[in-house]
Amino acid sequence: MKTFAFALSAALLATSCVAQIPTATLQSDAAAQMPALEKTYLMLHQAPELSRQEEKTSAFVASQLRSLGYQVTDHIGKYEDGKPAFGVVGVLKNGNGPTVLIRTDMDALPVTEETGVAYASKVRAKNAQGEEVGVMQACGHDIHMSAFIGIATELAKHKDAWHGTVLMLGQPAEEVIQGAKAMMADGLYTRFPRPDYVLGMHDFGNIAAGTVGISSGPMMASSDSITVVFHGVGAHGSQPQNSKDPIFMGAEFVTLLQGVVSRQISPQSPGVITVGTFHAGTKNNIIPAEATLGLTVRSYDEATLKKLLDGITNAANAVAVAYGLPADKMPTITHPESTAPTVNDAALTERVRKVAIATLGADKVLPQQAVMGSEDVGFLTDGYKIPMTFFRLGAGDPAKVAEAQKKGVALPDIHSPLYAPDYKPAIETGVVTMTAVAVSLLQ
Ligand SMILES: [Zn+2]
Numbered sequence: 001m002k003t004f005a006f007a008l009s010a011a012l013l014a015t016s017c018v019a020q021i022p023t024a025t026l027q028s029d030a031a032a033q034m035p036a037l038e039k040t041y042l043m044l045h046q047a048p049e050l051s052r053q054e055e056k057t058s059a060f061v062a063s064q065l066r067s068l069g070y071q072v073t074d075h076i077g078k079y080e081d082g083k084p085a086f087g088v089v090g091v092l093k094n095g096n097g098p099t100v101l102i103r104t105d106m107d108a109l110p111v112t113e114e115t116g117v118a119y120a121s122k123v124r125a126k127n128a129q130g131e132e133v134g135v136m137q138a139c140g141h142d143i144h145m146s147a148f149i150g151i152a153t154e155l156a157k158h159k160d161a162w163h164g165t166v167l168m169l170g171q172p173a174e175e176v177i178q179g180a181k182a183m184m185a186d187g188l189y190t191r192f193p194r195p196d197y198v199l200g201m202h203d204f205g206n207i208a209a210g211t212v213g214i215s216s217g218p219m220m221a222s223s224d225s226i227t228v229v230f231h232g233v234g235a236h237g238s239q240p241q242n243s244k245d246p247i248f249m250g251a252e253f254v255t256l257l258q259g260v261v262s263r264q265i266s267p268q269s270p271g272v273i274t275v276g277t278f279h280a281g282t283k284n285n286i287i288p289a290e291a292t293l294g295l296t297v298r299s300y301d302e303a304t305l306k307k308l309l310d311g312i313t314n315a316a317n318a319v320a321v322a323y324g325l326p327a328d329k330m331p332t333i334t335h336p337e338s339t340a341p342t343v344n345d346a347a348l349t350e351r352v353r354k355v356a357i358a359t360l361g362a363d364k365v366l367p368q369q370a371v372m373g374s375e376d377v378g379f380l381t382d383g384y385k386i387p388m389t390f391f392r393l394g395a396g397d398p399a400k401v402a403e404a405q406k407k408g409v410a411l412p413d414i415h416s417p418l419y420a421p422d423y424k425p426a427i428e429t430g431v432v433t434m435t436a437v438a439v440s441l442l443q
């Protein structure tokens with residue numbers, strides 16, 4: 001009985017240590033912030049900027065953090081091609097304690113909005129190729145930014161509830177998986193305090209707004225873009241005997257790749273190879289000299305990724321050899337884009353999950369399965385030397401999500417021109433959850 005009483009008081013003590021800002025206070029604060037955050041969301045939604053072009057968006061994020069008393073640095077980041085990036089960092093120091101990094105992404109997508117909502121984006125802009133495209137916050141990064149400002153507001157307001165350093169990070173160019181790398185390449189953790197924890201969240205349309213999804217382990221895949229150019233010998237279409245047909249080689253290569261996935265990697269460690277582009281030729285009766293294929297490769301671990309990449313190289317070379325091409329005509333294989341998988345640290349994620357349950361209730365914190373989509377937030381962990389939790393923020397209308405689940409169908413989700421998130425409860429839940437998590441780590 002005595003032991004039980006002791007255990008109980010210890011448990012109460014532990015609980016009181018976790019809830020540094022009472023949940024009721026957090027909830028009423030977030031609700032009070034909502035009119036302003038809704039305005040922010042609507043403004044950001046109607047002024048989306050493409051990846052690497054987030055000049056106004058980042059200036060807005062920086063000005064908001066500045067007005068809250070954060071020490072703000074902007075224009076952080078250097079891309080691999082030497083161009084500067086629009087990264088933002090706001091630092092709030094509050095005595096001794098851990099350093100927590102909270103990340104939002106800022107960029108929009110080349111998508112023409114078709115939701116029909118009154119506040120739909122009408123913005124058009126030039127993409128990297130100089131083509132005019134519709135622009136939409138179709139991945140909900142406007143939800144992340146709005147919640148981010150709400151979280152920064154709460155942490156600045158409740159400095160008596162935590163100790164340590166908060167790093168609020170606005171990241172550009174997530175959609176082209178270049179922004180986190182560009183900020184790291186610009187000395188992120190030498191110019192600013194190195195975090196002990198990296199936190200982030202992403203909205204999803206098929207998770208009900210008001211809930212969050214939290215699981216540990218790999219949550220999103222690595223993503224690698226591979227370009228393969230087959231060098232053949234061109235000829236008249238009527239004289240295949242005088243050619244080395246790169247279209248035939250490319251077609252054989254696409255077929256061989258299916259065996260790489262099904263026969264060369266373990267079914268327990270899944271992988272994907274998709275050939276998304278295949279360009280060759282100019283006219284029906286000309287065998288071209290070249291064929292170019294664009295691939296995306298996904299996996300959850302390095303060993304599997306290596307097998308997939310080796311398999312692609314071996315398959316391309318094997319086709320060229322089988323077709324009698326000399327050593328100097330082997331396919332050219334390049335690797336222009338690469339991002340690591342998004343892996344949630346087990347110990348940190350368990351802490352985050354417990355805080356989320358204490359804050360939202362157990363029925364509002366859902367387990368999640370990994371997806372083969374990808375993210376570049378993992379670069380902020382400096383090769384997973386810093387533990388990270390990246391959780392999912394429900395953004396679907398709860399009634400529509402329930403109906404869709406009953407019917408076994410999916411709602412329009414991120415990247416769709418029809419994605420119209422239930423942004424108010426999503427932002428509010430994001431503010432409450434992330435603030436509670438950050439404060440619980442900053443002790
Ligand atoms: Zn996206």
Ligand SMILES: [Zn+2]
Nearest residue numbers: 139140141202
């Ligand atoms: Zn996104």
